[in-house]
Amino acid sequence: MDTTAQSIPEPRIPAGEPTAPVRDPGYKWIALSNTTIAMFMAAVNGSIILISLPAIFNGINLDPLTSFQYLLWILMGYGIVTATLLLSFGRLSDIYGRVRLYNIGFAIFTAGSILLFLTPDTGDAGAIELIVFRIIQAVGAAFIFSNSAAILTDAFPPDERGKALGLNQVAALSGQFIGLLIGGILAVFHWRYVFLISVPFGVVGTIWAFLKLKEPAYEKRSRKIDIWGNLSFIGGLTLFLVGITYALLPYRSASMGWGDPWVITALFCGILLLVAFPIIETRVEDPMFRMDLFKIRNFAFGNAAGFISALARGGVMIVLIILLQGIWLPLHGYSFESTPFWAGVFMLPLTIGFVVMGPLSGIISDKYGARWISTLGMVLVGIAFLILAILPYNFEYLPFALALLIMGLGNGMFSSPNAAAIMNSVSPEERGVTSGMMSTLVNSGFVLSMGMFFTIIIVGLTGAFPPMLSTALSAANATPLVPAMSAIPPTGALFAAFLGYNPIHIILAGLPPALLASVAPATLAYLTGAVWFPTTLAQAFMPSLALSFYIGAGISFIAALLCALRGDRYVEEIDGTGRDGESSTDPQEVSGENVK
Template sequence: MDKNSNVTTQKTEDTVKKGIAYKWTALFNVALASLMGTVNGSIILISLPAIFTGIQINPMAPDAFQYLLWILMGYGLVTATLLLSIGRLADIYGRVKLFRLGFLIFTIGSILLYLTPGTGNKGALELIIFRLIQAVGGAFTMANGAAIITDVFPTSERGKALGINMVAIMSGQFIGLLLGGILATYNWRYVFLVNVPFALLGTVLSYRNMKEISFRAPKTSIDVLGNLLFIGGLTSLLVGVTYGLMPYEHNGITDAMGWSSPLVMSTLGIGIVALAVFPFAESKAKNPMFRVEFFKIRAFAYANLANFTAAIARGGIMFMLILLLQGIWLPLHGYRFEDTPLWAGIYMLPMTLGFIIMGPLSGILSDKYGPRWIATSGMVIVTLVFIGLALLPYNFDYWQLGILIFFMGIGNGMFSSPNSSSIMNSVPAEDRGVASGMMSTLINSASTLSMAIFFTIVIVGIQGALPGAIHESFANLGSGPIVQNLADQLASLPPTNALFSAFLGYNPMGSTLEAMDPNVVSAIPQSVVDTLKSTYWFPQTLQQAFMPALRASFVLGAILSAIAALLSAMRGERYVHETHVSTEKT
């Protein structure tokens, strides 16, 4: 392995000397794929109201919540399960070859989404299936991006290059929010059509300009058992997590979540057992897809553990901040419910700016001084920001939130680039594909798990407190059997519907009144109807139930970030595999 590493290092150095510009060509293509992927993710967040309207799905219908979760989480589920296998195949057959294929598959998925023919439940299922196809393409580019950058950039510039790629990732999130807000006002299909030029450009450029310079691992037999255990186990686990967030009906009773469902318990059990057996099977496999021995490398092990913990902390919190803005703060400040998705994206801009500033800068500094203390300091900052968020009142002044999320962007920017560079530098050159796949798999799995954890905290909190908050708010609206009956009906509103409506920019009170018998609604005093349909009654009521649960999620985020900081500090000083091997040889 030492000999292969030296050969690969010399091969990369010779390529760079022959064509200095190629490393920037490769970085441009990888950054374009990163930009495309994050635009695709955030544009969906902001455009869901228009998409559901376009395919004629009532967001307050009982089965609508499952479509929301699958559209949001299905993409991450597919990428998480495929990244590891793709990374290993890329080491054998070529990273650029599979990277190009990813662009092509993503293009096909985007076109299919634009052409979605069905409406109603059929249309929703078609959207989910086409998003899964898109996710396969995204997995091919995601699994190979960091490895390609590491191949073409020398050790002294890898942090900077990975930092520039991180800027593309964060810029894509903001661009997607703006494009989604603008395009959705014209036609929901444009939300998917806008991906096509990015994907076509990436496909053409990657086939035309990118070349395979990486040292390939020897062709070996496919680790069938490892693939079955990992893909089957992780899929089963994430499916269980997804359905655990959905309402569960049994014996005439509807639970707010499905954690007690036999389907959920069985899929979770199968997933946990399969993933528990997986590392033991890999340790015995002749050609394992998951390189367990990499975790003997201190820099690799602790950087990945820190990455996994940090991803759990930040993944679901993004949704929590959007819920806070869309469901409470923006309506209370006079924004129409239907306008809140776009403005929530705009008000999240300070986080993006912080990341864009610190992402490349921290990469440059880590190239010079090493990643350990820069990455660790970043997670300490994130920990302090979570504590600050937990102390915010529900009707805060925006500058307070703006400063906090700006420093959250700074902290995550300080952590991400050096940490990724640390992971990729620590492995042999011929194994960078599987290392990149392992890193991305842990991040994507953690993000999906994060959504489940934080949604569960909030749903449980709302389930217990929202009925009482509604009755308390109704006490100020008047008395009488009609008003009391209306209060009882609204108090029975499932907490998932309340969150769903806030996330999509709907006032659930208006939807609930429209679904009621017109004769009953006509008997309600007009002043009560006007109050319920206002921009302040529902947010003011929701915050009573939502804020305690939200603060608990922020506290959990602080704890996880502190653990990530500790793990980051434990990685030791800078470790570069090529340098280590060279030193050993001499």
């Protein structure tokens, strides 16, 4: 079949072709190894926080039951900043040099790590300093994320990009789960070591990047900073994501803040600015993002699938940590103090699946295209969600591990082929902004996913936890404690589970001695043991958790459909200047993606 005759021509961008592409055999491995270190370091730093928050909060003397707002900002502030800056940094990189800005980002990220290690204060001031220093890190991470894929695409020929991007993404996702293990180990010694671990990698990687990475030579043309596009995009996305974050906090007597006028205003203004963004981009002289790139089928469907898949899986790690640390591990004999480390151990099948399939899928997509392997990957992720949804709270580990392995394999089959297809679909001069846009959508999906999963679970807990708590106290012959114990807020119970500790000790310590004397000592010992609180929380937690998994499955199947609609393979040849040439039917010249 003549694929050329049936293909829709892709829009060509006339200026900015590379005159000296950096594609010698030695350099491409330098680019891959340096960007892989950067992605691994950024990923480790993101997940290491998840597992070591108990030690961090104890280290700066924060009360876990009254510090939910700090938890949200430490968790979500990093993602909000990276999501809002990625697209702008991608365009700036196309103007000023993607290697140059990548190097600057590496240095900023390292400086943020050092500041986090040196956090001087405790209490609320210490928490605010941690949030600010994390934001500094996020600025550096935005430079790294927005340029890594573009640097690899510049360095590798089309028939090796899937493999390179696959290895890069394997490092990123592996870092997320290795961070859980490292955080669990380091937090045992001192919470500051959690941040110190990134510093040597950052220092060595920064120096190496400045010395070894090369900027491809381009025929330059004058570009202007898209002020209105930047303002509408950054302002709109910031307002929207901050509104989502504050909606998760209690407002007056409500357990969540969706009725807060500030939240409503932020969400409305954010959506308004985001709607205005594509309109502005079609009217400015030099837009930060070329809307005509969406005419490329692989670009449009690949980015849509990437966003939808991130929306499905972004909050999964957090809810799985809550399930393991707050419920399953204590019920299986693990002390609350040890649950952060063991939660990382028991989630290893997810890492193994991705590590095995990530590079392999990149190689397969380089040869056969991304369409069907990415589609199958998201189908497997959906199946894994369905398995997790039907498991009881006191599940056997084997089916749980199998579900995590399937999810890891599916994400590995999707991520690198999808990224390679998107990057191959654009001209060299648009790779910086394309990398930025791809990362922006994924990071935005992650933040929205955390908000979505938290909302589902908190709404479910708000209705189910108080009556379940009362029933469980009565069944334990502790009815006199019902009025006092009902003061435990659902968000406090959720926070306790996330941090892997039993809050009953703290609650009972604050009760009058006369009230405690009215309850048998054996009953008090039972309430503060390893069974009562996890079981009580599980009864209220599991229905909303199952609902979130069912929603995740549905979203994953939508992403699979988008992958299937991306089109067939793009056939291109490389001319003498390094520019991807016109379509070809020669199977020896196949690379990338296109549509029929």
